[in-house]
Amino acid sequence: MSNHTLPATRRKLTLVVLGLAALIITMLCAFALPSLHSGPHRVPIGVTGTEEATKALRQNADTDAWDIRVYPTTAALHNAVKDRDIAGGLAVTAHRVDVYTATAGGPSATGALTALGENVAAQQTTRATVHDLVPFTTNDPRGAGMTAALLPMIFGGIFPALILGNVFPGHRGLRTRITGALLFSLVVGAAIAAVLQFATHSVDGRYWLTALGLILGTAALSTTLLGLQALLGMPGFALGGALMMLLGNPLSGLATGPHWLPTGWATLGQLLPPGASGSLLRANAFFDGQGAALPALTLTVWAGIGIALAFLADQRGRRLAPTRPQPAAI
Structure with missing residues (x-):
């Protein structure tokens, strides 16, 4: 190898090594960082019910996790879920809490929304009922x-x-x-x-x-x-x-x-x-x-x-x- 080609070879080797290192670091960040901070992030959900119940839910819910929108009726809430305006929602009454989900739209958000509905029901000493409006198929319920x-x-x-x-x-x-x-x-x-x-x-x-x-x-x-x-x-x-x-x-x-x-x-x-x-x-x-x-x-x-x-x-x-x-x- 001549003296002229040696610096060029070293430069090329350096670029390859640095490029591969950057690739591995990018891969680590892409896989690890989102997983470490995974969870509901401003998930749009709807709520309907009495003014007192909806106001209390909006005040007590984690605003970093949920983007809560109020709907006048349960039918409007259903339509918003099926139109993908929201990921799901809660219908809160004095006697029960109905949780409306769309598992096919996001299974993880469905699980978190169900837990939220159960917490609201526990605070009201009532029960929560889950209704999956857009589920996965019966042959593949987990997608x-x-x-x-x-x-x-x-x-x-x-x-x-x-x-x-x-x-x-x-x-x-x-x-x-x-x-x-x-x-x-x-x-x-x-x-x-x-x-x-x-x-x-x-x-x-x-x-x-x-x-x-x-x-x-x-x-x-x-x-x-x-x-x-x-x-x-x-x-x-x-x-x-x-x-x-x-x-x-x-x-x-x-x-x-x-x-x-x-x-x-x-x-x-x-x-x-x-x-x-x-x-x-x-x-x-x-x-x-x-x-x-x-x-x-x-x-x-x-x-x-x-x-x-x-x-x-x-x-x-x-x-x-x-x-x-x-x-x-x-």
């Missing part, structure tokens, strides 16, 4: 199948960038890679929806609505990674994969609901494709599309970013491609 769908969606974004990049390399294969990724997303999204609906019976909404959300989520992941890979090479692919897997996966809130994470972490998680894909799946599979607009828009923006990056890489490749010599005139 295990829906939670398990997140990793296949993430890998559904990683695999096309990795495999298509090797099969159709270089600038000339870029458009083929994008086309292949979109076709792959179509097939995989429809297949995951079919497994969840017809094999594990984890969801029971309209199949094509669920499938379209999964197709969009997979497309957003795959096009983003393909665009980063096309523009920045393997460092871009590694950056995108780490972002989706190490940040997007633990911050998605799919297993618990986003309100169970600290506010900043929850917001970041919902802005990343895994979190937006999980929210879109939840909205389409259990709430008939209520609350689907924002995650669908988020995923569309990510897909647009990925395609824009690929377009920039395509333009750069055209500029760098050697021009073919024109045939001599006869």
Whole structure:
């Protein structure tokens, strides 16, 4: 090794070591910090009942945990839960406390809301009755199948960038890679929806609505990674994969609901494709599309970013491609 190449090698080694260390630290923070501070964080819930009861509940409840909104009737409270305006609610009377939950919208928030209702009932020396307005399916009462769908969606974004990049390399294969990724997303999204609906019976909404959300989520992941890979090479692919897997996966809130994470972490998680894909799946599979607009828009923006990056890489490749010599005139 010459004296000229030794400093360059040392610089490259230093950058690799520092990059890997930063990656591990980011992974630790993404997995550990939200878990250490998990719990209800400004979960929107409703309350209805007498003015005295609702006022007492709003004054005594933990304002860091709950965002309490008053509704005039129990029917209005029901509609707000089903429309995903709130995560659940309490109907308080002198003789009983009715707890209305939506377990499919966030199992952890449901458990905390049930405990809150039981505490209110104990203070009034009465009993609490729980009504799950939007439960998981009877075949999958804990939503295990829906939670398990997140990793296949993430890998559904990683695999096309990795495999298509090797099969159709270089600038000339870029458009083929994008086309292949979109076709792959179509097939995989429809297949995951079919497994969840017809094999594990984890969801029971309209199949094509669920499938379209999964197709969009997979497309957003795959096009983003393909665009980063096309523009920045393997460092871009590694950056995108780490972002989706190490940040997007633990911050998605799919297993618990986003309100169970600290506010900043929850917001970041919902802005990343895994979190937006999980929210879109939840909205389409259990709430008939209520609350689907924002995650669908988020995923569309990510897909647009990925395609824009690929377009920039395509333009750069055209500029760098050697021009073919024109045939001599006869």
